[in-house]
Amino acid sequence: MRVAEAFRAAFGADPQTVWRAPGRVNLIGEHTDYNDGFVLPFAVPWGVSAAVTPRTDQTIRLLSLQSPGGPIELSAREEATGWARYAVGVLAMLGDRVAGADIAVDGDVPQGAGLSSSAALEVAVASALDDVHGLGLTPMEIALLSQRAENDFVGMPCGIMDQAASALCEEGHALFLDCRSLGSRNIPLDLAAEGLGILIIDTQVHHEHAGGEYAKRRAECESAARKLGVASLRDVTDLAAALDHLQGAERKRVMHVVTENHRVEALIGLLRAGKVTEIGALLNASHLSLRDQYEVSSPELDVAVEAAFRGGARGARMTGGGFGGSAIALVAQDRLDNVRESVSAAYAERGFRAPRFLSATAAKGAHRLA
Template identity: 85%
Template sequence: MRVVEAFRAAYGAAPQTVWRAPGRVNLIGEHTDYNDGFVLPFAVPWGVTAAITPRTDDTIRLLSLQAPGEPVTIASHDQSAGWTRYVVGVFAMLGERVRGADIAIDGDVPQGAGLSSSAALEVAVASALNDLHGLGLTPMEIALLSQKAENDFVGMPCGIMDQAASALCQEGHALFLDCRSLASRNIPLDLAAHGLSMLIIDTQVHHQHADGEYAKRRAECESAARKLGVPALRDVTDLAAALDQLQGDERKRTMHIVTENHRVEALIGLLRAGAVAEIGALLNASHLSLRDQYEVSSPELDVAVEAAVKGGARGARMTGGGFGGSAIALVPVDRLASVEESVTGAYAEHGFQAPRFLTTTPARGAHRLA
């Protein structure tokens, strides 16, 4: 294992433990997490591996195989910029329960595809520290601690979905998560048994206004919920009556959140009935809602989704926050080449940068390697 070899070369001995945590794709349930709603992510085969030995002082020595050079030495509460904040944030959230550590990191999450490498890094480190120090944290507690590190230390107001997927997912399953109660269960998602594959279409585009628009959508949802007299849009039970009370963007945002929660539940029903090939229509509907009601798509995402379906995908949609990033397409295995050709051709016609394709199956959540 190359991370162990790198650790030994940097620190002179083998690590005491090695943990791996994956990135994730969200099958359906977009922008519902911060509305106390439902999400259905699954872990991907790519992730972050952390080799760690604890120290008796408060120093953290960090080596990344993706940033070659000597280990970076930092204090356990140093808020310096860069990727090290995600690691230091985990230490900060654990407080006096841990001290310093020697760490080597190796990651293979494709960069820029929106597969949540930051959550994978946090969960890998938190899981290793939990193991080393016998802290007794459950996978959900590890996910919550990792989310808190990103919220409070890094300063990114993300929901719980990414960290929960990284910590709790099971191979061959998607994770149904209620973002209010944090109740979760793994739902079988055996794509290969149905002759299907999940194709990730990385647009390789991220528009600059995404962060501000994300905050704007969140504020619109909170304002709509206040006007409707509910704790969150998840609590709207009569959509028609709710829409009569709202106007403009708040009306559209509410329509998306309420119907998206219904789509999550409907998709789970199809999976439980073994109708995996039939979920494509829900993926299509989710994309149209994200494009027209939530307005977080982009020309590149729209072209990818439309071309994928024309090329033979059973369904497709943007995944993640939007304004770029990736789309996913549910594709019969024998149609993969046709779908990739269709999307590539459509991108060329529009003058877009060529997309990147990745095929994935639901992978295992955080686990110990050594």
């Protein structure tokens, strides 16, 4: 495989192990994870492969097939910059349990599409290090460690959803995750049996959350929870009463989080009842809430959703952190071309960069390749 060959060429020996972890797309449950709420992501076919051999010294040598130049060599973990922070952050969270490592990574997650290539990188590296060191970590422990790497080392205050999806998802299923208890179960997601599919519409507007609006939204939610006297917005049971105590942005954020948790539960109910064709209305409602109450959409995302619906989609919404990235559309297989044409025409009419389309199926979580 390509990553093993690159490892051999760079470091002069075969890697001791190779792991692959996928990116994710979130079917529903946006900006609820760091509010102790519910999410329903599924793993996508694209991911990151990590070839790893441990070292006995503290040196870290890193190679990415997606970055120009040869390996990066670090003598201290704090020296990491750019993409290397995500891999080195995992080693930092493992602390004394690991020393150094030689690591080569190869990814095919479309960059900037909001499909969580960073979580895929973290989980692939963490899984490989767990394997070679015999640490015995569970998939959820790997997800939590990867989340801490992104929170504490990279400085991105993300919730647990992305890493959990990458580590725990099963093929053909979506992962229902309670972000407070960390209880999870995989829910069958057989869209093809109903003649449906998920179309990812990559707006080609790239985003970088670590420096701005994402952290601001999280702070607004935490402030609102304090004012309401609850541990997190998950605990708001009387929405009308809560809204009476808030105003401005915080009022809007609470409205979104509470109703989005209800939408996750409603969508799971439809899936279990075999009413897959009826989930589109929940996707539409989620997008409107993200646009108007959480205010994390963008013109490109809104146009993608509206044009997908005009083209025949059963439902559509932005997915991921927002401000760019991707939308998803629930589309009958015989309407896929119509939806693509509708979105492409709407983008051309507004002078937007042409979108990219990806058909997503529910893929396998982190697994060993060699």
